[in-house]
Amino acid sequence: MVTLQKKLLAEVFGTFWLVLGGCGSAVIASAFPDVGIGLLGVALAFGLTVLTMAFAIGHISGCHLNPAVSLGLCVGGRMPSKDLIPYILAQVVGGIAGAGVLYVIASGTAGFDVSAGFASNGYGDLSPGKYSMTAVLVTEVVLTAGFIYVIMGATDERAPAGLAPIAIGLCLTLIHLISIPVSNTSVNPARSLAVAVFAGGGYLAQVWLFWVAPLVGGALGAVLYKVVGDDNC
Numbered sequence: 001m002v003t004l005q006k007k008l009l010a011e012v013f014g015t016f017w018l019v020l021g022g023c024g025s026a027v028i029a030s031a032f033p034d035v036g037i038g039l040l041g042v043a044l045a046f047g048l049t050v051l052t053m054a055f056a057i058g059h060i061s062g063c064h065l066n067p068a069v070s071l072g073l074c075v076g077g078r079m080p081s082k083d084l085i086p087y088i089l090a091q092v093v094g095g096i097a098g099a100g101v102l103y104v105i106a107s108g109t110a111g112f113d114v115s116a117g118f119a120s121n122g123y124g125d126l127s128p129g130k131y132s133m134t135a136v137l138v139t140e141v142v143l144t145a146g147f148i149y150v151i152m153g154a155t156d157e158r159a160p161a162g163l164a165p166i167a168i169g170l171c172l173t174l175i176h177l178i179s180i181p182v183s184n185t186s187v188n189p190a191r192s193l194a195v196a197v198f199a200g201g202g203y204l205a206q207v208w209l210f211w212v213a214p215l216v217g218g219a220l221g222a223v224l225y226k227v228v229g230d231d232n233c
Contacts, residue, residue, distance in 0.1 A: 120196045
């Protein structure tokens with residue numbers, strides 16, 4: 001039997017990996033001279049972090065790596081409510097640790113400026129495409145709801161066995177392809193807080209939206225899947 005302590009350690013490391021891999025691709029590699037991976041590469045990197053960790057720790061903790069996922073699965077009856085807060089705390093710790101390692105690496109080159117964003121999320125002037133707060137709020141709620149819906153469907157006992165990590169990783173890639181220009185893509189409060197802690201300023205002041213919107217979206221996605229996918233509803 002896997003203890004709660006082991007589950008939490010898995011969530012710490014998994015969220016560390018997500019922030020280091022996903023945000024690291026944006027900070028270090030997206031605009032690297034001549035061979036930068038660009039928006040497509042960053043989107044794929046985020047998807048790959050979840051896909052790889054889902055295979056590595058899915059059998060230990062469920063590989064949530066995201067407070068909105070944990071809340072959604074709790075609302076959907078997939079995890080006990082008593083584990084929700086410990087999971088969220090573990091994800092926050094892992095995310096900040098990942099951002100800390102990324103900061104050490106990224107700051108090792110001349111011209112690095114953490115206040116330029118550090119892959120943080122934002123709206124208005126801090127949105128990559130200068131999208132309004134309303135546009136960002138709607139984007140984050142809807143895309144998080146879709147993400148949770150896919151997670152619950154892909155991990156349903158009636159779904160094809162062993163393929164859930166692929167579906168979930170590709171879904172997160174798609175979400176980034178849609179929303180990087182809008183909000184720099186959160187759908188994950190732990191990821192948003194982790195880099196905003198280092199970027200500071202307006203990014204940290206706006207991080208509230210990237211907690212509220214994904215958590216609302218996560219709950220909505222779970223309710224929607226229960227209505228559509230639960231034979232007992």
